[in-house]
Amino acid sequence: xxxxxxxxxxxxxxxxxxxxxxxxxxxxxxxxxxxxxxxxxxxxxxxxxxxxxxxxxxxxxxxxxxxxxxxxxxxxxxxxxxxxxxxxxxxxxxxxxxxxxxxxxxxxxxxxxxxxxxxxxxxxxxxxxxxxxxxxxxxxxxxxxxxxxxxxxxxxxxxxxxxxxxxxxxxxxxxxxxxxxxxxxxxxxxxxxxxxxxxxxxxxxxxxxxxxxxxxxxxxxxxxxxxxxxxxxxxxxxxxxxxxxxxxxxxxxxxxxxxxxxxxxxxxxxxxxxxxxxxxxxxxxxxxxxxxxxxxxxxxxxxxxxxxxxxxxxxxxxxxxxxxxxxxxxxxxxxxxxxxxx
Amino acid sequence: xxxxxxxxxxxxxxxxxxxxxxxxxxxxxxxxxxxxxxxxxxxxxxxxxxxxxxxxxxxxxxxxxxxxxxxxxxxxxxxxxxxxxxxxxxxxxxxxxxxxxxxxxxxxxxxxxxxxxxxxxxxxxxxxxxxxxxxxxxxxxxxxxxxxxxxxxxxxxxxxxxxxxxxxxxxxxxxxxxxxxxxxxxxxxxxxxxxxxxxxxxxxxxxxxxxxxxxxxxxxxxxxxxxxxxxxxxxxxxxxxxxxxxxxxxxxxxxxxxxxxxxxxxxxxxxxxxxxxxxxxxxxxxxxxxxxxxxxxxxxxxxxxxxxxxxxxxxxxxxxxxxxxxxxxxxxxxxxxxxxxx
Numbered sequence: 001x002x003x004x005x006x007x008x009x010x011x012x013x014x015x016x017x018x019x020x021x022x023x024x025x026x027x028x029x030x031x032x033x034x035x036x037x038x039x040x041x042x043x044x045x046x047x048x049x050x051x052x053x054x055x056x057x058x059x060x061x062x063x064x065x066x067x068x069x070x071x072x073x074x075x076x077x078x079x080x081x082x083x084x085x086x087x088x089x090x091x092x093x094x095x096x097x098x099x100x101x102x103x104x105x106x107x108x109x110x111x112x113x114x115x116x117x118x119x120x121x122x123x124x125x126x127x128x129x130x131x132x133x134x135x136x137x138x139x140x141x142x143x144x145x146x147x148x149x150x151x152x153x154x155x156x157x158x159x160x161x162x163x164x165x166x167x168x169x170x171x172x173x174x175x176x177x178x179x180x181x182x183x184x185x186x187x188x189x190x191x192x193x194x195x196x197x198x199x200x201x202x203x204x205x206x207x208x209x210x211x212x213x214x215x216x217x218x219x220x221x222x223x224x225x226x227x228x229x230x231x232x233x234x235x236x237x238x239x240x241x242x243x244x245x246x247x248x249x250x251x252x253x254x255x256x257x258x259x260x261x262x263x264x265x266x267x268x269x270x271x272x273x274x275x276x277x278x279x280x281x282x283x284x285x286x287x288x289x290x291x292x293x294x295x296x297x298x299x300x301x302x303x304x305x306x307x308x309x310x311x312x313x314x315x316x317x318x319x320x321x322x323x324x325x326x327x328x329x330x331x332x333x334x335x336x337x338x339x340x341x342x
Numbered sequence: 343x344x345x346x347x348x349x350x351x352x353x354x355x356x357x358x359x360x361x362x363x364x365x366x367x368x369x370x371x372x373x374x375x376x377x378x379x380x381x382x383x384x385x386x387x388x389x390x391x392x393x394x395x396x397x398x399x400x401x402x403x404x405x406x407x408x409x410x411x412x413x414x415x416x417x418x419x420x421x422x423x424x425x426x427x428x429x430x431x432x433x434x435x436x437x438x439x440x441x442x443x444x445x446x447x448x449x450x451x452x453x454x455x456x457x458x459x460x461x462x463x464x465x466x467x468x469x470x471x472x473x474x475x476x477x478x479x480x481x482x483x484x485x486x487x488x489x490x491x492x493x494x495x496x497x498x499x500x501x502x503x504x505x506x507x508x509x510x511x512x513x514x515x516x517x518x519x520x521x522x523x524x525x526x527x528x529x530x531x532x533x534x535x536x537x538x539x540x541x542x543x544x545x546x547x548x549x550x551x552x553x554x555x556x557x558x559x560x561x562x563x564x565x566x567x568x569x570x571x572x573x574x575x576x577x578x579x580x581x582x583x584x585x586x587x588x589x590x591x592x593x594x595x596x597x598x599x600x601x602x603x604x605x606x607x608x609x610x611x612x613x614x615x616x617x618x619x620x621x622x623x624x625x626x627x628x629x630x631x632x633x634x635x636x637x638x639x640x641x642x643x644x645x646x647x648x649x650x651x652x653x654x655x656x657x658x659x660x661x662x663x664x665x666x667x668x669x670x671x672x673x674x675x676x677x678x679x680x681x682x683x684x
Contacts, residue, residue: 119610125580126492146579147606150468151493153578236495237488238467245587245612264489268461270587270615277619 031330032070033215035306035314036062036083038093038324039208040260044339045321052338054092059326059336062086066212067328076216076256077115077138080224084111084134087210088226091173093324095210096132097166098173099228101180102237107171109133109228110242113141116221116250116310123242125150130158131166134226137242139163148242183232208324209241211258213250213308217330221256221310223248223272230263239263245273252310254279255286260323261303269297275307285309290317373672374412375557377648377656378404378425380435380666381550382602386681387663394680396434401668401678404428408554409670418558418598419457419480422566426453426476429552430568433515435666437552438474439508440515441570443522444579449513451570452584453479458563458592458652465584467492472500473508476568479584481505490584525574550666551583553600555592555650559672563598563652565590565614572605581605587615594652596621597628602665603645611639617649627651632659 038059044052066083070076088096099107111133112123122141125148130136136158140149149157159165209227216222225248227241240247240263247263249272250256257272266272271293278289286309294304294317304318306325314333316325322339380401386394408425412418430438441449453475454465464483467490472478478500482491491499501507551569558564567590569583582589582605589605591614592598599614608614613635620631628651636646636659646660648667656675658667664681 114610121610144577144579145606146575146577147609148580148585150578150580153576157577233488234495235486235488235499236492237486238490238492243490243585243587244609245585245615249612264487267489267586268456268463270591270612273587273612273615274619277616277623281619281622281624 031312032217033308033312033314033327033329033333034063034066034070034079034083034212035214035308035316035327036066036087036210036212036325037208037258037260037304037306037316038087038210040304040318040320040323041208043321044324044342047338055324055338056336058087058090058092059324061090062212063326063328063334063336066214070214070216070330073217075218076214076220076222077113079214079216080212080222081113081134081138083212084210084224084226085132087212088132088134091175093210094208094228095226097171098176099171100231101172101176102229103232103234105172105177105180105184107168107228108233108236109171109226110238111137111224111226112242112244112248113137113224114222114244114248114250114256115141116223116252116256119251121147121244121248123148123244123248124154125238125242126236127151127154127158129155129165129167131164131170134224136163137224147244150238151236179231209247209260211241211248211260211306213256213258213306215256215308215310215312219252219310221250221252221308223250223256223258225258227260240266240271243267245270247272249273249276251276255307255309257290257305257307259303259305261298261318261320265298265302269293271298271305275305279309286313286315290315294319373654374559375650375654375656375669375671375675376405376408376412376421376425376554377556377650377658377669378408378429378552378554378667379550379600379602379646379648379658380429380552382646382660382662382665383550385663386666389680397666397680398678400429400432400434401666403432404554405668405670405676405678408556412556412558412672415559417560418556418562418564419455421556421558422554422564423455423476423480425554426552426566426568427474429554430474430476433517435552436550436570437568438570439513440518441513442573443514443518444571445574445576447514447519447522447526449510449570450575450578451475451513451568452580453566453568454584454586454590455479455483455566456564456586456590456592456598457483458565458594458598461593463489463586463590465490465586465590466496467580467584468578469493469496469500471497471507471509473506473512476566478505479566489586492580493578522573551589551602553590553602553648555598555600555648557598557650557652557654561594561652563592563594563650565592565598565600567600582608582613585609587612589614591615591618593618597649597651599632599647599649601645601647603640603660603662607640607644611635613640613647617647621651628655628657632657636661
């Protein structure tokens with residue numbers, strides 16, 4: 001009897017792998033691809049045309065750089081780092097320059113990067129002096145045996161490597177100082193933080209994290225995420241961006257993921273690694289996995305993810321009114337989007 | 343044809359759930375259970391009898407408290423917090439008092455707690471003033487909408503709640519100051535950290551994190567982990583203990599896990615959530631999942647995990663010479679162990 005069960009189990013295992021329902025109908029099998037996001041906050045339908053153009057231009061510039069690098073055969077890890085640096089430099093997005101400010105009106109930056117070929121990864125949280133937190137995260141990965149460095153220690157590590165430094169006058173833009181001043185007046189009780197604040201400043205409160213995931217020409221996946229976190233955050237609050245498996249993840253065996261939204265929900269639900277686990281152990285496609293996690297596991301109006309798998313399938317899944325995002329691949333796809341369909 | 347495939351797939355799904363090979367042979371179905379660990383560092387065979395007794399006594403005291411609370415029907419979350427507090431107070435273990443010291447000879451403490459019934463969680467990293475980091479982590483979970491607070495901000499949050507404070511004279515024991523002085527002399531090049539240091543101070547370098555996982559009488563799972571991290575750590579290095587899904591995880595649907603070892607490997611491999619994912623999506627037992635992750639995913643001599651599932655199955659899996667650990671349950675199990683079998 002046990003032998004029959006064993007035979008049956010083997011047969012089942014084979015059939016499960018063969019089952020055509022478990023694979024994505026639009027499966028791609030070669031080439032390179034890139035997806036980027038600039039946050040899932042705000043309601044794009046209510047944005048001015050000027051603001052929409054600004055965001056689309058920012059995404060497009062980052063996408064074009066990434067696409068050029070991929071065409072040249074550059075490693076995915078270099079691509080995600082350079083693309084995120086462009087978004088960090090762009091004050092339109094909540095990462096690097098132009099980041100939202102914490103309770104004290106200061107900047108505190110988080111970032112993470114991961115190499116899908118060997119699961120090497122690096123992350124930093126609450127850095128204040130390093131101009132490009134994503135590059136600092138990469139050096140944590142390559143120049144230490146650690147994964148996560150935080151606070152002034154992380155900045156000191158960057159200084160020891162002579163990474164470019166920057167001060168408050170660089171990171172804090174007039175627009176963000178103004179948004180912070182409004183926020184400060186509006187939220188009298190700071191005892192409890194609301195991840196979701198009400199009112200017309202929403203788009204300033206949730207400008208959104210930036211991220212990039214890539215499948216390079218050699219078939220390697222990479223992911224990078226960078227953020228200023230939550231407007232008015234206090235007590236050294238850290239979100240999901242620098243948490244490997246929550247807001248950032250890459251593994252050649254499955255996919256590369258970068259998330260944006262209410263970081264706490266991404267952490268407690270292991271969003272990025274859950275998507276990978278559903279593919280790996282549940283034999284689901286990337287699209288099915290990302291949809292299940294974003295649309296059924298995460299609370300409503302929480303955020304979204306960008307992801308790409310080892311076959312070049314691209315996913316941009318969110319449960320908010322919009323997610324600033326862009327995607328391109330070697331098959332000629334080229335999209336820059338803000339709202340549900342535009 | 344597609345209808346036949348659909349039918350086959352449904353049949354397969356049913357058979358997969360029925361397949362007796364997928365369930366643990368010694369499956370338990372009721373009652374409560376508790377597992378604790380006090381680190382996977384050092385070689386127990388080389389320890390003095392006195393040191394072994396000291397560690398066994400510490401584990402036993404923590405286990406007895408947890409067992410009594412479980413018998414009384416206390417919630418699992420209260421049990422893991424109180425048990426970890428006992429281990430934090432015990433200078434034998436690398437958490438709270440008696441923790442290892444960072445490069446500067448200072449203490450920096452990390453902790454996390456997670457409620458399996460709703461995936462609520464709280465964590466703190468690099469705190470220096472709060473006497474019981476695990477209780478601070480719990481208050482992050484219950485008194486904020488955040489998951490992770492770090493550095494002086496986390497301590498300020500604890501002070502605002504009037505949690506008990508402590509200074510260097512409390513945390514830094516003579517034994518740890520001595521170990522740190524030896525370490526300082528021995529490692530001239532601090533540029534790169536070796537997670538694994540050589541020599542006879544190994545047991546002091548890797549005294550080990552503490553943790554507790556519980557299935558309570560109501561069927562709820564909970565996990566808690568607390569640590570002083572890595573001897574001589576610098577640049578605000580944070581390991582896996584406060585990272586939900588890496589060193590700490592609990593979900594009633596699968597299991598509760600607490601890890602100990604080279605934190606970086608636990609983070610990049612999402613150790614705790616990977617064990618849960620193999621159960622949830624791969625229909626593996628807790629024992630199979632934990633064994634696969636610890637023995638095949640993690641590098642050799644890296645660390646271990648304690649875990650308990652929603653049926654009360656207990657796992658203590660490690661790939662080091664030993665892991666200080668203890669387990670007890672409502673069926674009368676009562677074990678306190680240090681090495682492979684003793």
